[in-house]
Amino acid sequence: MTQRLMMIGYGAMGSEVHRLLPLGMELAWVMVPEAHAAATRDRLAGRAEVLTAIEACAERPDLVVECAGQPGLAEHGEAVLRRGLTLAVVATGALADEALFDRLATAAREGGGRMQLLSGAVAGMDGLAAAREGGLDEVTYEACKAPRSWKGSHAAQLIDLDAVSEKTVFFEGDAGEAARLFPANSNVAATIALAGVGMRDTRVQLIVDPATRRNTHRIHAKGRFGEFTIELNGHPLESNPKTSTLAALSVVRACRQALEPVSF
Ligand SMILES: NC(=O)C1=CN([C@@H]2O[C@H](COP(=O)(O)OP(=O)(O)OC[C@H]3O[C@@H](n4cnc5c(N)ncnc54)[C@H](O)[C@@H]3O)[C@@H](O)[C@H]2O)C=CC1
Numbered sequence: 001m002t003q004r005l006m007m008i009g010y011g012a013m014g015s016e017v018h019r020l021l022p023l024g025m026e027l028a029w030v031m032v033p034e035a036h037a038a039a040t041r042d043r044l045a046g047r048a049e050v051l052t053a054i055e056a057c058a059e060r061p062d063l064v065v066e067c068a069g070q071p072g073l074a075e076h077g078e079a080v081l082r083r084g085l086t087l088a089v090v091a092t093g094a095l096a097d098e099a100l101f102d103r104l105a106t107a108a109r110e111g112g113g114r115m116q117l118l119s120g121a122v123a124g125m126d127g128l129a130a131a132r133e134g135g136l137d138e139v140t141y142e143a144c145k146a147p148r149s150w151k152g153s154h155a156a157q158l159i160d161l162d163a164v165s166e167k168t169v170f171f172e173g174d175a176g177e178a179a180r181l182f183p184a185n186s187n188v189a190a191t192i193a194l195a196g197v198g199m200r201d202t203r204v205q206l207i208v209d210p211a212t213r214r215n216t217h218r219i220h221a222k223g224r225f226g227e228f229t230i231e232l233n234g235h236p237l238e239s240n241p242k243t244s245t246l247a248a249l250s251v252v253r254a255c256r257q258a259l260e261p262v263s264f
């Protein structure tokens with residue numbers, strides 16, 4: 001039987017996920033802010049019902065995926081989890097806020113829901129989380145993107161993105177700060193922190209490179225298991241250069257996992 005999906009947010013990532021939905025999963029509901037509802041209804045042209053709150057949904061989605069960013073998770077996450085639903089999340093940076101993290105975990109526990117943190121634009125989170133079980137000494141993360149991918153972010157206050165002529169580090173700090181200051185660009189920092197040594201101990205560098213067209217993520221982890229370095233050179237989505245294609249694909253994978261009795 002076809003499963004019915006609810007999507008929170010329907011921007012660059014949401015529409016890519018919709019386009020690539022596996023057979024057996026249909027988009028039934030999309031939740032966006034009131035101010036975006038009319039435009040989203042026009043874009044969907046009747047292919048899914050557009051809502052602004054989960055309370056307006058009379059039925060039970062088989063899966064809810066958040067493709068809305070940090071404000072979307074903060075606004076809707078608790079109510080979704082209290083309904084006992086499974087919520088797959090890409091705005092992991094919102095979880096740098098410990099109070100929000102606790103509210104969501106409590107809602108899931110009390111409501112019987114489940115929050116699935118997606119790997120998003122990076123790879124290797126399974127290995128990092130396994131390595132943590134033996135003890136990790138150090139985890140570092142570097143994100144490098146083109147100037148256009150940092151436009152409209154806090155980067156513009158730290159560096160002149162139109163004038164930058166060579167690869168430049170413009171932010172160094174911990175994963176919690178990065179996730180809070182760059183909500184559309186540093187969820188990966190939080191994902192790595194959640195899989196590894198936490199927000200405060202994950203060291204982060206953010207870099208702009210006028211010569212690149214990729215979103216590059218480099219992770220280095222060291223511990224009792226040994227050490228690894230992962231470098232992922234992702235293609236940004238055409239419709240939003242801040243967002244890597246792989247992040248949308250990680251949501252598609254979550255949809256496939258919900259459908260199949262055996263999944264990887
Ligand atoms: N974990 C990861 O690796 C990655 C995570 N992301 C996260 O995914 C988010 C979405 O990316 P894009 O689709 O490219 O952004 P976008 O800006 O194209 O789309 C955002 C969508 O969310 C909706 N939205 C905004 N506030 C909302 C709210 N309070 N409730 C419900 N919907 C809301 C907007 O109406 C829009 O449809 C990013 O902001 C970022 O936080 C993005 C890339 C990688």
Ligand SMILES: O=C([O-])CC(=O)C(=O)O
Nearest residue numbers: 121185186187188243244
């Ligand atoms: O898509 C990416 O390359 C990473 C990203 O935006 C994030 O970490 O929020």
